[in-house]
Amino acid sequence: MLSKSQARTFFLGGTVLSFLVFLGLSWHSLSKEVPKQTHEENLTPEVVRGKHLWDSNNCMGCHTIFGEGAYYAPELTKVVERRGDEYIKAVLKSPIPWSPRGRKMVAYNFSDTEVNDLLAFLKWTGGVDLNGFPPKPKYKTSINN
Amino acid sequence: MKYKSQKVAYWFFALSMLLLSLQLIYGFIMGFAHIGYDNLHDIIPFNTARAVHTNLLVVWLLSGFMGAAYYIIPEEAENELVSVKWAYIQLISLAIVGVIAIVGYHFNYWEGRKFLEIPRPLDWLVVLNVLTFLGLILATLFRGKKKTTTSLVLTMGLVFAALLYLPGMIWFDNQTMDSFFRWWVVHLWVEGVWELIMGGILAFLLIKLTGVDREVIEKWLYVIVGLTFISGILGTGHHYYFIGTPKYWLIIGGIFSAMEPLAFLGMALFAVAMYRKGEKKHPNKIALMWTLGTAILSFVGAGLLGLAHTLPQVNLWTHGTLVTAMHGHLAFWGAYGMIVLAIISYTMPNLTGRKLYDSSKGLLAFWLSNIGMIGMTTAFAAAGVAQVYLNRIMGLDFGDSQNEIQVHFIILILCATLFTIGIAMFIIEFIKYGRPNNETLNNH
Ligand code: HEM
Ligand code: HEM
Ligand SMILES: [Fe+2]
Numbered sequence: 001m002l003s004k005s006q007a008r009t010f011f012l013g014g015t016v017l018s019f020l021v022f023l024g025l026s027w028h029s030l031s032k033e034v035p036k037q038t039h040e041e042n043l044t045p046e047v048v049r050g051k052h053l054w055d056s057n058n059c060m061g062c063h064t065i066f067g068e069g070a071y072y073a074p075e076l077t078k079v080v081e082r083r084g085d086e087y088i089k090a091v092l093k094s095p096i097p098w099s100p101r102g103r104k105m106v107a108y109n110f111s112d113t114e115v116n117d118l119l120a121f122l123k124w125t126g127g128v129d130l131n132g133f134p135p136k137p138k139y140k141t142s143i144n145n
Numbered sequence: 146m147k148y149k150s151q152k153v154a155y156w157f158f159a160l161s162m163l164l165l166s167l168q169l170i171y172g173f174i175m176g177f178a179h180i181g182y183d184n185l186h187d188i189i190p191f192n193t194a195r196a197v198h199t200n201l202l203v204v205w206l207l208s209g210f211m212g213a214a215y216y217i218i219p220e221e222a223e224n225e226l227v228s229v230k231w232a233y234i235q236l237i238s239l240a241i242v243g244v245i246a247i248v249g250y251h252f253n254y255w256e257g258r259k260f261l262e263i264p265r266p267l268d269w270l271v272v273l274n275v276l277t278f279l280g281l282i283l284a285t286l287f288r289g290k291k292k293t294t295t296s297l298v299l300t301m302g303l304v305f306a307a308l309l310y311l312p313g314m315i316w317f318d319n320q321t322m323d324s325f326f327r328w329w330v331v332h333l334w335v336e337g338v339w340e341l342i343m344g345g346i347l348a349f350l351l352i353k354l355t356g357v358d359r360e361v362i363e364k365w366l367y368v369i370v371g372l373t374f375i376s377g378i379l380g381t382g383h384h385y386y387f388i389g390t391p392k393y394w395l396i397i398g399g400i401f402s403a404m405e406p407l408a409f410l411g412m413a414l415f416a417v418a419m420y421r422k423g424e425k426k427h428p429n430k431i432a433l434m435w436t437l438g439t440a441i442l443s444f445v446g447a448g449l450l451g452l453a454h455t456l457p458q459v460n461l462w463t464h465g466t467l468v469t470a471m472h473g474h475l476a477f478w479g480a481y482g483m484i485v486l487a488i489i490s491y492t493m494p495n496l497t498g499r500k501l502y503d504s505s506k507g508l509l510a511f512w513l514s515n516i517g518m519i520g521m522t523t524a525f526a527a528a529g530v531a532q533v534y535l536n537r538i539m540g541l542d543f544g545d546s547q548n549e550i551q552v553h554f555i556i557l558i559l560c561a562t563l564f565t566i567g568i569a570m571f572i573i574e575f576i577k578y579g580r581p582n583n584e585t586l587n588n589h
Binding site: 002003004007008010011014015016017018019021022025026028030031033036037038040043047048051054055056057058059060061062064065066067068069070071072073074075097100101102103104108125128129130131132134135137138139 | 175178179181183190191192193195196253255256258259262294318319320321322323324325356360363364365367368370371374375378379381385386387388389390391392393394395397460462464465466467469472532537538539540542543544545547548556
């Protein structure tokens with residue numbers, strides 16, 4: 001039968017080993033692959049300011065991006081491709097809550113520069129290689145997530 | 146109760162119950178918003194309600210864990226807490242940081258990173274708070290007479306949880322990097338170090354409630370937390386499928402996260418086996434129900450419902466839908482909500498000297514809250530699966546698909562009402578116990 005000290009060795013050994021492998025893989029991903037997959041060369045000052053606006057207004061509290069966030073409003077990873085620049089500008093500039101299908105967005109009434117920054121951020125996310133996410137719907141050709 | 150300083154635990158539990166009640170209010174706000182009644186939109190938009198709901202959840206659980214540690218560590222280490230005064234300072238500062246954060250969320254003061262919405266300046270206060278807590282616990286443990294496995298596992302869980310908060314405080318311009326390290330906090334907490342905390346509390350409860358030999362219980366505790374880390378650390382990969390990270394995570398995350406349910410299965414089998422083996426003489430049956438309940442429901446909510454969407458082939462379709470919310474609710478409730486209610490149920494008679502453990506209200510609280518939560522999970526499941534088919538597979542617009550699934554949120558609200566009645570009864574019992582006192586010293 002397993003003894004208590006063997007059980008402890010299993011715990012400590014397993015933990016250390018798993019953690020080392022995890023660190024190694026994380027290092028490899030972040031230093032070699034992520035810069036390519038996310039096109040880090042495209043992280044312009046606009047994109048970075050856009051990300052800051054995205055964070056400081058907690059857009060993730062209603063929307064998802066890369067499939068992460070809340071389930072109240074549409075996934076925005078490919079939104080530029082889906083709706084086009086002008087539509088998105090209208091959404092972000094709206095002085096009253098944007099609400100085409102019942103649910104309300106916060107009326108941010110953003111300035112032109114802010115809108116451009118957010119749009120740049122959304123365009124950048126649309127270009128990231130997400131290993132096939134969001135999947136194309138099986139019964140319609142447009143991306144509609 | 147053996148040591149006077151264990152009374153500190155009571156106030157952490159009280160804070161925990163207060164925050165739990167507030168959390169539910171914000172849950173209802175979101176539930177109603179999902180069926181079209183977002184009348185509070187101008188004051189509490191959905192993103193505010195959500196940040197408050199999930200942050201209150203995390204803080205009431207942490208407050209419960211801290212209370213548990215302040216009760217368990219002195220008893221296991223056979224030593225009074227090194228400073229009761231500092232424990233109260235820590236309690237009050239925790240409450241203050243919490244209040245500032247929650248109020249800030251109503252004024253667009255936050256960071257918009259799911260679960261880590263607390264702005265960076267406040268993060269530093271959290272760090273100070275947790276350091277104070279850990280200092281007290283570690284000093285009590287190491288100056289104590291005994292260092293039991295149970296107390297070591299619990300303490301290790303608390304220390305690692307604090308360390309893992311730090312990667313969430315780094316700034317990144319790249320959304321992918323940001324997300325990558327966000328998971329070091331969120332995933333490695335709930336599917337890693339928090340399981341140590343849960344395991345430690347569970348082992349303590351089983352030792353007290355079943356009377357089974359400590360050596361046997363603690364041996365299995367090591368096996369379970371070993372399984373947790375071996376599967377859970379590399380299992381982080383199930384969050385690296387679709388965020389701009391390389392494809393090999395699909396294989397690694399898929400394989401290792403599919404093994405994560407083993408740790409929860411271990412926990413459930415372990416608790417039931419120890420209960421069978423034990424003498425069944427302890428009078429506090431309600432504490433025993435919560436203890437077995439947490440072991441079993443954590444396997445269902447985290448283990449089975451996690452497994453349901455953890456393979457990349459499935460997750461491609463369910464990622465970021467209400468399917469995730471289904472799993473999130475039962476997992477958090479079964480594993481961490483219930484373990485906090487279990488330790489509260491066990492300690493209250495010892496802290497206050499009142500033996501309310503065979504009241505029918507206590508039983509009703511258990512059954513109503515659990516049936517309510519299982520109902521809520523089912524409603525989220527139905528909504529989530531329908532969303533996947535309508536929006537992701539058929540290609541209906543997101544907003545249109547949401548309007549089609551509103552009916553499930555009516556069911557959600559009904560079940561949430563049952564759940565809330567159960568919690569209300571638990572809190573009424575908690576209040577009825579009254580304040581802790583010294584009458585019960587050495588009488589446990
Ligand atoms: C008590 C333990 C657990 C808790 C509290 C928990 C909770 C959660 C929460 C809240 C989320 C949403 C996170 C976010 O999007 O920020 C989530 C996601 C996820 N969980 Fe768990 N979980 C637990 C255990 C597990 C286990 C054991 C598995 C696998 C077998 C699992 C599989 C997943 C998957 C695949 C996702 C991603 C869902 C998506 O793609 O949207 N979880 N979990
Ligand atoms: C009155 C009862 C409750 C109601 C009506 C409720 C409702 C909701 C709703 C509507 C969401 C947001 C989903 C979205 O983004 O659209 C949510 C999120 C969440 N709730 Fe609750 N909730 C309740 C109680 C609880 C309890 C007791 C827990 C934990 C034990 C909990 C844990 C969570 C978590 C972890 C999330 C985030 C899920 C995710 O991101 O995947 N909730 N809740
Ligand atoms: Fe996870």
